[in-house]
Amino acid sequence: ISRLMTTRRMLIDPLLAQLIEKIEPMDTSGYDNANIGFSSAPSSSSNSINHHLSSMPNLDEMSGPSSSSTAPPPVHRLFSLLPPSSLPLPPPSNSSSNLICRVCGDVAFGKHYGVNACNGCKGFFRRSVWSRRHYNCRFDGDCPVIKEHRNVCRSCRLKKCFDVGMNADSVQNEREKGREVKKRKIKEEKSTQTSYQMNSFSSVSPPYRSIDDSVLTPPDSQGGLIFCSKLFTPDSNECTSTPEMLIKLEDETYGYAHLSPDDGNRPEREPNLSFDVAFKRPELVESRYLMNFSNRRIASPTQVCQGFRRHFVMCADWLFSLDEFNLLDECDQYIIGKRAYHMHGWLSHSFIVSQSEEEGLIFSNGAIVPYDKERGECSSGDSHVDSLFGQSLPRMMQFLVKPMREMEMDRIEYILLMMVMIFAESSGLTPSGRHICDTTRDRHLSLLYSYIKKEKESMSDDATLRLTKFLLMISTVTSLCHLLSDSVLSSMTFNTINFDNVCVDALKP
Missing domain, CATH: 1.10.565.10 (Retinoid X Receptor)
Incomplete structure (x- = not known):
């Protein structure tokens, strides 16, 4: 609908007006006037035609079949009357603008965490998983998640992220990248009996008096009684x-x-x-x-x-x-x-x-x-x-x-x-x-x-x-x-x- 609206405003309306002026003296008996959207009685002047043109249904209000008694003109019939050079070119088939966010319906720029998602929903899902956030819906847990109102209910938005197939494990794996160096700093404990030298303790200041x-x-909150399964000799680097x-x-x-x-x-x-x-x-x-x-x-x-x-x-x-x-x-x-x-x-x-x-x-x-x-x-x-x-x-x-x-x-x-x-x-x-x-x-x-x-x-x-x-x-x-x-x-x-x-x-x- 939005493409038709833009096409009509920029191309169809001006060209259609010119076309009508050209075809008025032509024999239009071969066309179905009702299907084109004109009145059944042929007009004798351009003013009458323009009057009928202005009475055509507004594409801005079209979301399905019109409730008007006069059917809107089939788009393919209108385009068939235009010169080939005047037709708008369709976007390339591999354009990223064809991707729609599975969560809110906004334009998506690729797959994020397993599904097509916009940058907004991608960031929201990542932050929620990283911080282990829990949201509460103030209504019935079935709020509409659309582009214009996607920030209204975070609980339903996160629920829809999971429903459409976003993978939380992908977020965790993303965080693990770059942390391998830090992990290596903590080595596996040694199994030998501790013989750590306590000489350093003697230099510590005396206890509070x-x-x-x-x-x-x-x-x-929670802590428990933890026993070490085996003692080890601490390494100076650890x-x-x-x-x-x-x-x-x-x-x-x-x-x-x-x-x-x-x-x-x-x-x-x-x-x-x-x-x-x-x-x-x-x-x-x-x-x-x-x-x-x-x-x-x-x-x-x-x-x-x-x-x-x-x-x-x-x-x-x-x-x-x-x-x-x-x-x-x-x-x-x-x-x-x-x-x-x-x-x-x-x-x-x-x-x-x-x-x-x-x-x-x-x-x-x-x-x-x-x-x-x-x-x-x-x-x-x-x-x-x-x-x-x-x-x-x-x-x-x-x-x-x-x-x-x-x-x-x-x-x-x-x-x-x-x-x-x-x-x-x-x-x-x-x-x-x-x-x-x-x-x-x-x-x-x-x-x-x-x-x-x-x-x-x-x-x-x-x-x-x-x-x-x-x-x-x-x-x-x-x-x-x-x-x-x-x-x-x-x-x-x-x-x-x-x-x-x-x-x-x-x-x-």
């Missing part, structure tokens, strides 16, 4: 993160002092960012002010939210400072980041409290949620805060802080256990991501065992038992994450504490 010397942050390097990176991450916690002139933050956006640009969530765990005041709901935001920034900065984390592709980084956010927080805050004489959960802005040891409950005086940490704080003090103090857990043991926990779960990752996580976890588990055996023999008769007690803390952290998730979602439901979207988004699977 006061709460002002340390800093830590929060993590997220060991990109030694204990002293990890501690140095942590100190640098905590050491930001752009603003003080009480500075009112902070950059404008965005409370409604999604996790994916905030993880790449954490400065939009909160400024990187100096973290200070000094127990200066009882935490209010506002200060709790501020502590969550500052911890998110710290956790993101720390993860991106790790060589192993930067070997992962973007999708795997998002998955690990969401799991790490609250898990890192529980373990790090527990270690900070264990190195002090405080009883309670201390945030980086100096606010504390006090813990009544005798009664075994929160005692902040704020019902909303006490309700938020009512179940999780006693468990943290009993099963994390208390064992850390009893075993005199030092900073090297803490940082190595943190690495084991962050990279413990590899489900949902790409094959290369699973290999990186498994290798990183096993390497740091071996380092932790080796350090305990060499440096803690006087404190423990059995290095394996001490290591096992540390690993049991991971399951405690996992349960704390689930408890916190329920409490945060409950607070959001009843509007008692308004958490930022990024904190809530990190709790979602």
